[in-house]
Amino acid sequence: MSFLTMLRFEWRVLRRERLLWVAVVFFGALGLYAASSGARFTAQQRLTIAELEQAHAQRRDSLGQLLGRLHAGDTSRRVSAFADPRSPAVVGRGLGAPYTILPPAALAPLAIGQRDVQPFWAQASTRTKQTFFVNDEIENPAVLVSGRLDLAFVILVVYPLIILALTFDAVAGERERGTLAIVLAQPVDPRRVLGAKLAARALLALALALGLTFVAVLLTGVSLGDPDTWLRLALWCAVIVVYGAFWFGISMAVNAARMSAAASAVSLLAAWLGVVVVLPAVAAAVVTVTHPSPSRIALTTRLREATDAASAKREDAMASFLLDHPAYIADASGGAPDPNVVSMALQDAAERVMAPEYAAFDAALDAQRDAAASFRFLSPALVTQAALLDLAGAGEARFRAYERQFDTYHAEWRDFFFSRTLSRRSLSPTDWDAIPMFRFAEESASALWRRLAPGLGMTLLLAMALAALGRRGLTAAAQAR
Amino acid sequence: MAYSPLLEARGLTKRYGDTVALDALDLGVNSGEVYCLLGANGAGKSTAINCFLDFVRPDTGSALIGGSVVADDPIGTKQRLAYIPETVMLYGNLSAVENLEYFATLATGTRPARPDLLKHLITAGLTEVQADQRVGGFSKGMRQKVGIAIALAKGADVLLLDEPTSGLDPKASNEFHGLLGMLRAHGAAVLMATHDLFRAKESGTRVGIMKRGRKVAELRTDEIGHADLEQLYLQHMHD
Ligand SMILES: Nc1ncnc2c1ncn2[C@@H]1O[C@H](COP(=O)(O)OP(=O)(O)OP(=O)(O)O)[C@@H](O)[C@H]1O
Numbered sequence: 001m002s003f004l005t006m007l008r009f010e011w012r013v014l015r016r017e018r019l020l021w022v023a024v025v026f027f028g029a030l031g032l033y034a035a036s037s038g039a040r041f042t043a044q045q046r047l048t049i050a051e052l053e054q055a056h057a058q059r060r061d062s063l064g065q066l067l068g069r070l071h072a073g074d075t076s077r078r079v080s081a082f083a084d085p086r087s088p089a090v091v092g093r094g095l096g097a098p099y100t101i102l103p104p105a106a107l108a109p110l111a112i113g114q115r116d117v118q119p120f121w122a123q124a125s126t127r128t129k130q131t132f133f134v135n136d137e138i139e140n141p142a143v144l145v146s147g148r149l150d151l152a153f154v155i156l157v158v159y160p161l162i163i164l165a166l167t168f169d170a171v172a173g174e175r176e177r178g179t180l181a182i183v184l185a186q187p188v189d190p191r192r193v194l195g196a197k198l199a200a201r202a203l204l205a206l207a208l209a210l211g212l213t214f215v216a217v218l219l220t221g222v223s224l225g226d227p228d229t230w231l232r233l234a235l236w237c238a239v240i241v242v243y244g245a246f247w248f249g250i251s252m253a254v255n256a257a258r259m260s261a262a263a264s265a266v267s268l269l270a271a272w273l274g275v276v277v278v279l280p281a282v283a284a285a286v287v288t289v290t291h292p293s294p295s296r297i298a299l300t301t302r303l304r305e306a307t308d309a310a311s312a313k314r315e316d317a318m319a320s321f322l323l324d325h326p327a328y329i330a331d332a333s334g335g336a337p338d339p340n341v342v343s344m345a346l347q348d349a350a351e352r353v354m355a356p357e358y359a360a361f362d363a364a365l366d367a368q369r370d371a372a373a374s375f376r377f378l379s380p381a382l383v384t385q386a387a388l389l390d391l392a393g394a395g396e397a398r399f400r401a402y403e404r405q406f407d408t409y410h411a412e413w414r415d416f417f418f419s420r421t422l423s424r425r426s427l428s429p430t431d432w433d434a435i436p437m438f439r440f441a442e443e444s445a446s447a448l449w450r451r452l453a454p455g456l457g458m459t460l461l462l463a464m465a466l467a468a469l470g471r472r473g474l475t476a477a478a479q480a481r
Numbered sequence: 482m483a484y485s486p487l488l489e490a491r492g493l494t495k496r497y498g499d500t501v502a503l504d505a506l507d508l509g510v511n512s513g514e515v516y517c518l519l520g521a522n523g524a525g526k527s528t529a530i531n532c533f534l535d536f537v538r539p540d541t542g543s544a545l546i547g548g549s550v551v552a553d554d555p556i557g558t559k560q561r562l563a564y565i566p567e568t569v570m571l572y573g574n575l576s577a578v579e580n581l582e583y584f585a586t587l588a589t590g591t592r593p594a595r596p597d598l599l600k601h602l603i604t605a606g607l608t609e610v611q612a613d614q615r616v617g618g619f620s621k622g623m624r625q626k627v628g629i630a631i632a633l634a635k636g637a638d639v640l641l642l643d644e645p646t647s648g649l650d651p652k653a654s655n656e657f658h659g660l661l662g663m664l665r666a667h668g669a670a671v672l673m674a675t676h677d678l679f680r681a682k683e684s685g686t687r688v689g690i691m692k693r694g695r696k697v698a699e700l701r702t703d704e705i706g707h708a709d710l711e712q713l714y715l716q717h718m719h720d
């Protein structure tokens with residue numbers, strides 16, 4: 001009897017069981033609700049972004065027109081020094097500045113993840129970058145059990161329960177009902193028949209999870225035009241398969257342990273609790289102790305102190321700034337220094353003092369994130385969580401990429417305006433059009449895959465080891481009476 | 482040996498801790514024979530039958546089917562064997578035909594056509610209407626009939642029956658033994674554990690009496706009357 005025939009028969013039996021339909025309805029309803037919650041959150045973000053962009057476009061247009069008129073020598077209107085689009089210092093500090101936007105990723109509706117605590121936009125400015133983002137939350141494992149309800153959560157937490165609910169008594173149940181004896185009196189390898197009974201059930205759970213993903217993708221209007229999105233979707237499905245295989249392996253090992261159906265239910269529930277709840281919480285607790293979050297408040301206080309200190313020694317700050325920018329001195333026409341240059345000098349002095357502290361702060365955050373990443377290997381649930389969030393662009397990797405790209409952009413922005421401030425050039429309409437714009441560069445799906453591969457590989461290996469253990473035990477299950 | 486019995490136990494021994502379930506049991510059942518295993522509760526009858534199914538591995542000795550050692554070829558030796566326990570437990574949500582279809586496919590590797598399945602169920606004593614009913618609502622007797630139908634579909638010539646008629650009403654029991662007689666006439670070798678001395682004498686060709694894992698007596702049923710069999714049985718139980 002072919003394996004497929006065995007599966008078909010099992011499905012025939014399962015189709016007539018109420019448990020399956022309860023699972024389908026429960027899982028489906030929860031999944032759809034979760035998907036709609038993710039879609040609503042994403043739509044809200046997109047709306048905010050559209051509003052920001054529209055507001056910026058309007059400001060930019062009106063300032064651009066004003067600049068054109070001023071440049072053409074129109075003096076009919078008086079312009080305040082703080083709203084003068086010709087001043088590189090003023091525009092650099094944020095007059096009509098564009099927004100640096102982290103747009104929701106293609107599969108964003110599938111996971112909210114960290115997005116509800118991550119800022120997704122900021123305004124460009126020559127100010128010190130540390131004041132832009134406040135986000136020190138490391139991946140919070142409590143999110144696993146108490147996070148916002150999204151499809152990733154349903155897959156992470158509920159999908160294993162469905163697998164376990166459908167498979168926990170696949171062997172013990174038949175033994176207790178007495179059908180196993182009639183099955184095993186037939187000339188078939190017990191590992192194959194029992195394996196088919198388990199696989200038929202697990203495949204149903206897998207089909208449910210994959211089906212739910214596709215329905216969610218269709219209902220939430222994920223645009224599938226980009227092949228990269230397809231790749232991500234394929235990876236998302238692969239993660240579901242691998243995570244499912246892990247739980248199937250656990251169930252197989254427990255089924256082979258010749259326990260009663262009740263005992264195997266309890267064991268599987270304990271495994272679920274350990275993998276999905278306890279291990280992640282332990283990992284988080286350990287990381288919090290070994291790598292405590294550096295204090296953002298302390299850093300901000302120090303920056304203020306450094307700025308105050310620099311202002312108190314304004315002459316020193318100015319002197320060392322001019323030493324670094326001899327070109328400015330060369331054509332200095334004497335008299336009082338440009339207040340914009342003074343403020344640049346003060347910022348420069350403060351940042352010089354703060355530089356090592358920033359570095360230490362970033363290093364501490366990085367170390368914490370790396371520690372959290374390596375602790376992920378403790379639990380396939382953590383690996384899977386990270387993978388699903390990354391695929392939907394709701395994890396911390398994408399946010400870090402955004403921060404890094406922001407840094408580069410910030411430096412470019414500063415350069416653009418500082419150089420013009422120093423050379424006392426006012427902005428021309430040509431300059432206006434050349435103001436740097438930010439565009440988030442998405443990580444390619446293949447680069448993402450390389451990052452996810454080790455965790456998924458480990459989970460798959462674990463699944464195979466468990467299944468092999470279970471397979472060995474199933475032979476013995478044929479003799480256990 | 483000049484002839485080889487279809488079913489043979491050679492020095493079967495099985496211990497569970499201090500309990501000796503089987504103690505060097507020897508027996509042989511030939512084609513066309515119904516061998517009835519008698520004995521008190523716990524005498525080792527089921528353990529003996531389970532050795533032929535590889536549900537129990539003997540500590541020493543071996544169970545043979547058609548000359549092959551069961552423990553060496555558990556799958557091969559099940560090809561010609563049918564097992565009917567006290568209650569044939571089936572998939573309650575499936576009909577008799579669907580259950581038979583599954584077990585027959587498992588047994589033969591090919592999917593029998595519905596008319597064949599129906600034919601076996603009807604031969605086993607079910608009606609066509611019953612064949613399409615959910616097995617969940619079947620009586621014990623009807624389940625045993627599906628068990629026989631599985632044996633028929635499989636073309637089994639070795640039958641292992643573990644108290645197949647205990648709990649059946651006399652009519653159902655009578656029908657069951659009628660079917661057994663038919664299978665025997667077709668050359669099946671039947672090993673049956675039972676507590677029913679009357680049926681053992683009626684449809685058995687030989688009986689073996691077991692006590693604490695040992696065979697303490699063995700005789701042909703045509704050599705002894707009903708009363709004498711009961712007498713002999715009780716005598717062995719007492720000492
Ligand atoms: N899995 C087991 N573990 C421990 N002891 C067992 C096991 N199976 C059987 N036994 C013991 O082996 C002995 C023989 O049991 P067996 O079931 O073969 O008896 P039986 O003749 O079939 O009895 P009954 O008429 O009650 O069906 C009994 O003492 C029983 O307690």
Ligand SMILES: [Mg+2]
Binds near residue numbers: 526527643
């Ligand atoms: Mg018994």
